[in-house]
Amino acid sequence: MTTIFWLRRDLRLSDNPALNAAVALGRPVIAVYILDDADNGEWSPGGASRWWLHGSLSALSSAIKARGNRLILKTGSALTVIDKLLTETGATSVYWNRRYEPWATKRDEKIKTALKDKGIEARSFNATLLREPWEVNTQNGYPYKVFTPFWRALRALGEPIQPEPAPIRIQAPSIFPQSDKLKVWGLLPTAPDWAGGLRDTWKPGEEAAHSCIGEFTDGAVFDYQDKRNLPGVSGTSRLSPHLHFGEISPRQIWKAVVSSALARTGSLMPGSVETYLSEIAWREFSYHLLFHFPELPSKPIRNEFSHFQWQDDPEGLSAWKRGSTGFPIVDAGMRQLWATGWMHNRVRMIVASFLVKDLLIDWRIGGEWFWDTLVDADLASNSASWQWVAGCGADAAPYFRVFNPTLQGSKFDPNGAYVREWVPELAKLPDKLIHAPWTAKPIELADAGIELGLNYPSPIVDHAMARVRALERYKEIKAGRFLVTK
DNA sequence: TTTTGAGTTGTTCGA
């Protein structure tokens, strides 16, 4: 009598319901991670994500060892791998924590049915969300499409379930199934090794996730409201990749934040804590949307956008990817992304607005780039957020909201610290010019050692013109929809 | 059933 504990995006031992349930049976547990590229089609993890996965699995493997067991690594289609493991080990139960991507829910349902047909006990649990996507509903039983009422309804369900500690021991089987070597999976880049910046910036794994939340609740969370929008200041939690891989759960985050607020301020939810938790709720909302609208990654929620005329602009796209658009805040963001696999949230909105509204490039193309380069790339958050910026999503930004990169720069990076860090060729420009080098006088540029068009690009678009163009293009689809529906 | 109030993150223009 053995239980297979199938790890997926819950790469932790604490607050892991499937693991706890498996351990509670008092029988040997086989912990297995399946690299299931075969199952997830076009949404196989991108490069940065694979780098993180390597580190996370390596940390997890040590943690499982410390509890007297081993992490078994397998590749292939999950059902095939699990079938073989069942035959090989004689296991009678398979436990896992749920995923919510459309391809994953379909596959998991199939697996559950197949296992039950064979008399295998198959159970799934919630390790990823504060509430299941189907638990939060309007009074009429429909899913929410607007964030604020969703957030109210989520809170009305009460405090999240208390997170549980990690099991002290995980009983090992007498014989372990064969495991791949992690190295063989080739998750790390070799030639060229582009991961230097990632190594310098991040430490994957459950332990690191807890240091991260610990540091955040020690201070920054209480200034979150003021500082979260300043990319030059470390005012955010930087938990996104840990959260994505399930190294920490939203329940653990909720508890950590609320109890540190209680200790420090005597109040459960000061403004900053509430604002931070609402960001966690945005993640929940994205999962809610992805679950109820499975076409979210590829199809606009507002269908008048299905005939929006996106621009084919390979040069603009490549300038955007490389961080050479000539708009310092955009370039800084894109370079931070390339170097570290992460970008500050405020800057994500700026660069996304620039791609979609200034260059009129399809949000899905931006989404693909993020998917490949972000260590926190998450199908739910990424899809929902790109649709939000493009204006075609649920509860989306109104079409006339076009970010002005210069204005956003001076508002949120007033002394240019962020730009100076990521676009060092502009470092010597005075604060007043740092977000708009093309407005500098020749002497000012010379003093800063800048030759526009040579060592820093001239702007690839005239923003004022691009704004007008975007507004016109967006009006077209309104007119188009009008014709169709009349 | 109908009505009502509200909806993450902005910018520009003109007074």
Next chain:
DNA sequence: GTCGAACAACTCAAA
């Protein structure tokens, strides 16, 4: 420099 209005209706959610 600061402030309020306009930008555009529409859909959502609850009363």
